Amino acid sequence: MRRSPLFLLFFITVFVLPAIAHAQAWSGIINSSRATDWTRAGFPGSTLPSASWTQCGPTIAPYTGSASTITTQLASCGGQNKYVLLGPGTFNLTGQVSFPKNGHVSLRGSGANSTFVVISASSPVNCSLHSALICAVSSDTQYFNQTGGQPSITAWTAGYTKGSNQITVSNVTNISATNPTMILLEQCETGYTASSPTAACTGSATDNNQLFICSDAYSAPNGCSQGAGNQDTHRGQFEMTYATNVAGNVVTIADPLIYPNWISGQTPRIWIQQPIVQVGVENLAIDDSAATGSSGVNDVIQFFGAYQWWVSGVKITNCPFWSIEAFQTEHGVVKDSYIYHTTGVDSYGVRFEGAGHNLVQNNIFQQVLAPVVFDGPSSGDVIAYNFAIGQDGLNLTADTLKGAFFEHSVNAFELYEGNAADTQVNDGDHGTANFITRFRNFFNGWLTCGNGQCGSAAAKDFWTNAYQDVAKGSRYQNNIGNVLGTPGVHNTYRTAGLSGWNAVVMVLGGSNAGVPADPLTQITSLFWGNYDVVSGAVRWCGNSSNIGWAAICSITSEVPTGISPYPNSVPTLGDTGAGQGALPASFYLSSKPAWFGSIPWPPIGPDVTGGNIGQCAGTLNTRGQQAGMPATSSAQCTGTSLTTPAWGGHLNAIPAMACYFSARGTPDGTGGVLAFDANVCYGSGSPPPPAPNPPTNLTVIVN
Numbered sequence: 001m002r003r004s005p006l007f008l009l010f011f012i013t014v015f016v017l018p019a020i021a022h023a024q025a026w027s028g029i030i031n032s033s034r035a036t037d038w039t040r041a042g043f044p045g046s047t048l049p050s051a052s053w054t055q056c057g058p059t060i061a062p063y064t065g066s067a068s069t070i071t072t073q074l075a076s077c078g079g080q081n082k083y084v085l086l087g088p089g090t091f092n093l094t095g096q097v098s099f100p101k102n103g104h105v106s107l108r109g110s111g112a113n114s115t116f117v118v119i120s121a122s123s124p125v126n127c128s129l130h131s132a133l134i135c136a137v138s139s140d141t142q143y144f145n146q147t148g149g150q151p152s153i154t155a156w157t158a159g160y161t162k163g164s165n166q167i168t169v170s171n172v173t174n175i176s177a178t179n180p181t182m183i184l185l186e187q188c189e190t191g192y193t194a195s196s197p198t199a200a201c202t203g204s205a206t207d208n209n210q211l212f213i214c215s216d217a218y219s220a221p222n223g224c225s226q227g228a229g230n231q232d233t234h235r236g237q238f239e240m241t242y243a244t245n246v247a248g249n250v251v252t253i254a255d256p257l258i259y260p261n262w263i264s265g266q267t268p269r270i271w272i273q274q275p276i277v278q279v280g281v282e283n284l285a286i287d288d289s290a291a292t293g294s295s296g297v298n299d300v301i302q303f304f305g306a307y308q309w310w311v312s313g314v315k316i317t318n319c320p321f322w323s324i325e326a327f328q329t330e331h332g333v334v335k336d337s338y339i340y341h342t343t344g345v346d347s348y349g350v351r352f353e354g355a356g357h358n359l360v361q362n363n364i365f366q367q368v369l370a371p372v373v374f375d376g377p378s379s380g381d382v383i384a385y386n387f388a389i390g391q392d393g394l395n396l397t398a399d400t401l402k403g404a405f406f407e408h409s410v411n412a413f414e415l416y417e418g419n420a421a422d423t424q425v426n427d428g429d430h431g432t433a434n435f436i437t438r439f440r441n442f443f444n445g446w447l448t449c450g451n452g453q454c455g456s457a458a459a460k461d462f463w464t465n466a467y468q469d470v471a472k473g474s475r476y477q478n479n480i481g482n483v484l485g486t487p488g489v490h491n492t493y494r495t496a497g498l499s500g501w502n503a504v505v506m507v508l509g510g511s512n513a514g515v516p517a518d519p520l521t522q523i524t525s526l527f528w529g530n531y532d533v534v535s536g537a538v539r540w541c542g543n544s545s546n547i548g549w550a551a552i553c554s555i556t557s558e559v560p561t562g563i564s565p566y567p568n569s570v571p572t573l574g575d576t577g578a579g580q581g582a583l584p585a586s587f588y589l590s591s592k593p594a595w596f597g598s599i600p601w602p603p604i605g606p607d608v609t610g611g612n613i614g615q616c617a618g619t620l621n622t623r624g625q626q627a628g629m630p631a632t633s634s635a636q637c638t639g640t641s642l643t644t645p646a647w648g649g650h651l652n653a654i655p656a657m658a659c660y661f662s663a664r665g666t667p668d669g670t671g672g673v674l675a676f677d678a679n680v681c682y683g684s685g686s687p688p689p690p691a692p693n694p695p696t697n698l699t700v701i702v703n
Helices: 005-015 068-077 655-662 678-682
Strands: 064-066 082-085 089-094 105-108 115-119 130-137 154-158 166-169 182-187 237-247 250-253 269-273 276-282 285-287 299-312 315-319 322-330 333-335 338-342 348-356 359-361 364-366 370-374 382-384 387-389 405-407 415-417 424-426 437-439 467-469 478-480 492-495 503-507 526-528 530-532 537-539 614-616
Touching: 064 068, 068 082, 068 105, 130 276, 130 322, 237 322, 237 348, 299 315, 315 322, 322 338, 338 348, 364 655, 387 655, 655 678
Parallel strands: 064 089, 082 105, 089 115, 105 276, 115 285, 130 299, 276 299, 285 315, 299 322, 299 333, 315 338, 322 348, 333 359, 338 364, 348 370, 359 382, 364 387, 370 405, 382 415, 405 424, 415 437, 424 467, 437 478, 467 503, 478 526, 492 503
Antiparallel strands: 154 166, 154 269, 166 250, 182 237, 182 269, 237 250, 530 537
16 A cells, blocks of 8 residues: 555654654743653653552551561552552551562552651661661662662663654663663763763863753852762763663653753763562551651652552651652652641651652642752653642751752752742752742742741741742752732842742842852743742733833843744743733643642743732731742631732642631641541542653554
């Protein structure tokens, strides 16, 4: 059969071009070099794998004793696509729950208000790199900071183009598309190179004044960070994916390349890991209050070398270190969960160290020191529709505002969407953060000191910004459709000075702990369609054709059209007053999720009107009041009332925030642990399938 040339041209164009080339929700807003395909985060096109699984073995009744009983039943079910069920009641456990290495099994409770797991204060049990109560670890324990003993390292010799899903490597031994094999891609940081893939990177972290990938501590004139990052390997540029096909020395990877600067001169390499696959923890509560200080476990739940992992409908309380640690993981999900009150000086809700295409969605973080932290190289992850409040965890008696979400290492192409919290920070502690996108978030940049959060301090007046880009070399940020700041607190729109704590946005790029300021942070960043409380309006600051060009923008563009490389054109969507189409509702979801229920979609943004979030009236930082904090009813404002509209009416409570208030949470996060059940708050809905990605591994045959 003979097919027409036009048909073949269409077939090749639609199905064979790199996946990044198909239309993205951000098309017309962000230039393709500055974004990636975030629909791939988590489990694209499906609910949790366990949704259709059946129970394995009898329901385990509550007991006091060793966790080995649960471990044994998980082991008997491993590899079967089944779940082990814990019945209602309290489990007082010693030791550790361990998942079998062959995966394909989940641990499920009868509900976070029904199944209670209490951790004993006995000696912690090691789980690969750290101790943990629940341990899901691959049998292959190589890791990215390892300086020796990595037999799976091989040269990556071709296929460096952003958006490509085929790479050529020198050795395909042990790469399987069946299991599948995780592929970890690295290259030397800016200013470094290596004589071979297995050799150390040598050189110096010399700023190229462009895309600067750096983890070295700053020492004039080189380096970037306040502390050490990946200085043992100097390979902070990092992506994770998995193999879908092997043909000769060409490996087809599931996720198109994210970074735009892979290059042979910086000795790119891959190494492989055989992961633990499809393991999860669901619908139970875990209390860690007995295991405090150095005697406690490091992690409540740890995933290491995991592919398609999840935590769903789980409540974790009183953790002294890291509630959920995801070390070298990809395509995982933390969703519909509640983490309350971390107690340590460096305690996190979710900690990523080596991450790709993970999704943290629709969670509540209350009194958690740092709710989500990227503490190692990562790219392509999505942090979306989470509510975080009272980040100090009531254990920092100071005037410092502790941010909710941290890019803490060499990270890139992360999406923050639809979150309601105080601050997102690119802090530069361990390296640069580039191409971070913030879309339709509500960041208020402040917390009241009215109810004991601040010790002797009268007010939060340090690090009080809606978001901060304070890392030298952190460039090419995309800030679109956000609602920013707190009325009565912020009186400056943007600052590049370290003392600008009353500014809505701090775009600094260094000038902290001896690291000099970086003017390229602001110059390379995109600001489009954000509402802030100082401007009192939405800023469409592209060019003279946009609404408010003179009155709001002061004839100054906030779109980096003239930079090189990675410029951004003036967006063609959003400014409906100038005749443009509307912003998309989401950059990763194709339609309104079922778990949104009756909440408007999108819930946050410049095109939202009549939102249900107001501001508690009264004098800020007044004892016994919630003055200044966002709330949804006067009853939440304690002694005052709710002022509406606030924030221009551009805010509705996202599902996690609505769930928190329905459980009688306070606007400032003070108070005890709340009753929580995801099924009550959100029903059984799950995210709809994203728009499908083009198929791969196709061949055109002409007869």
